[in-house]
């Protein structure tokens with residue numbers, strides 16, 4: 001409808017019937033600013049100059065109450081790219097995967113004829129995590145040995161793409177472009193390049209923002225110059241940064257404004273410049289861009305400027321309750337889940353109990369209004385109905401390889417891999433901020449392999465939160481890495497008390513019993529694991545080793561039947577690498593199981609036909625089984641004999 005109108009206007013304005021306009025749909029630039037607080041960028045920002053952002057914002061519509069869906073990079077971007085809250089797309093934490101069956105923005109634009117490209121600046125958004133679908137170009141290249149790149153380097157790459165000669169692409173030179181550029185500068189550590197380092201010595205975080213702003217200006221200029229027609233620009237942050245507010249240094253663990261309230265600006269055809277103070281979720285970036293592309297205008301923010309303040313107050317634009325979540329402390333440590341709902345000027349956080357704030361009058365959220373009688377009833381209902389993910393299913397998709405784990409760890413994302421215990425009386429993350437700092441420091445040391453230093457810190461965590469499976473596992477792992485096997489075993493046992501049905505834990509514990517040569521305990525545990533999950537290669541391999549070890553010991557002790565049972569189990573577990581067929585042949589012979597002995601010895605002789613001991617034993621079996629070729633076998637054993645078997649053969653009465 002809208003498109004037809006625009007077209008009609010064009011026709012009448014020109015006074016003659018033109019050829020269809022070549023690029024009626026705008027090229028679209030989406031810039032996501034990682035870790036950028038609302039109050040750190042824009043005309044009202046304090047202690048920082050962001051001229052590029054300000055100039056762009058002056059041309060467009062700036063939202064004064066935009067909210068991230070999750071204060072973490074991958075989940076927040078997943079909402080921006082799908083239009084869904086985490087309950088819909090399933091990505092509640094970093095290091096998960098966006099499911100392949102969800103429609104994503106780039107795919108839709110590609111289908112609509114857009115040329116699509118993306119330039120990301122952190123490993124957190126690498127192709128493997130699922131956001132690359134629909135992009136003709138997905139540039140996640142990072143400098144070697146690094147897990148992030150500067151906004152300058154990312155901008156260089158994006159501009160190089162813009163400057164490429166047109167025509168080679170399938171969608172043609174006149175096709176509009178959709179480009180997504182992600183800047184990671186503001187993420188900790190705060191180390192801005194000069195001149196910002198000097199200029200913002202007192203506020204290095206703001207120095208990063210200022211440096212990024214310079215690149216934002218460069219990018220937008222070049223994008224518009226190459227647009228070959230109208231351009232639309234969307235600038236949004238994925239989340240803010242705590243900077244110590246409410247006890248949170250960085251982001252991801254709490255739902256306060258410092259990390260949830262973010263900048264959002266849209267510029268483009270049909271957007272009236274101005275500001276809008278309606279609460280909106282950044283997930284609506286998805287709908288807004290589809291609207292710019294002429295795909296679908298539902299839920300777009302493009303018209304939000306027209307109503308402005310009046311619309312916000314009448315609720316016409318506010319129609320939707322804005323939601324958010326921070327499940328990381330819940331999924332990692334089993335602390336209370338955290339859910340947020342914003343309705344009008346009130347924001348409520350549900351985490352064990354409800355906190356409510358008037359974020360317009362009290363943006364620092366110092367006055368908790370309690371259970372929230374002020375909150376609109378639809379917001380209250382949304383808060384109560386919010387779907388809390390199950391820790392086990394939220395983690396089920398995890399199949400990270402070692403390299404990815406190492407790289408994520410170097411970025412501070414370390415996960416123990418075991419689902420936490422969910423408790424009714426679990427601590428509220430907001431009450432645990434002192435512990436979060438300890439956990440953060442400990443995790444950093446752990447990721448750097450500084451095990452000795454992280455142990456006392458994790459011990460403090462476990463003392464404060466005795467059900468913290470993550471801390472218990474990392475303590476156990478740290479002791480293990482230091483070769484302190486007894487302590488490692490003790491801590492794995494403690495972890496197994498917290499999560500009694502974890503096969504992972506049984507496996508780790510079993511492997512440590514192997515290390516300290518506690519074969520019986522190792523065998524019992526690993527046996528349980530292998531019976532429950534026969535595909536668990538590490539457990540199978542370890543159990544095979546243990547059973548072989550036990551077989552040898554039983555054999556030495558003259559316990560023939562036990563030794564046979566142990567070796568047979570080893571062979572069942574790992575038939576391809578089994579190396580005790582000679583032992584088995586001898587044991588079967590001693591147990592008068594001649595047929596079994598023959599089979600075992602033949603398995604030795606197939607790859608090693610000259611093995612003197614196997615030939616000797618096989619000849620004995622041959623006589624006992626009265627095989628027709630028994631004499632030939634005795635001759636062969638004699639001919640191939642070594643010192644040991646020669647003496648045995650001479651004394652063997654069966655051969656006379």
Ligand SMILES: [Zn+2]
Nearest residue numbers: 034035073238
């Ligand atoms: Zn982020």
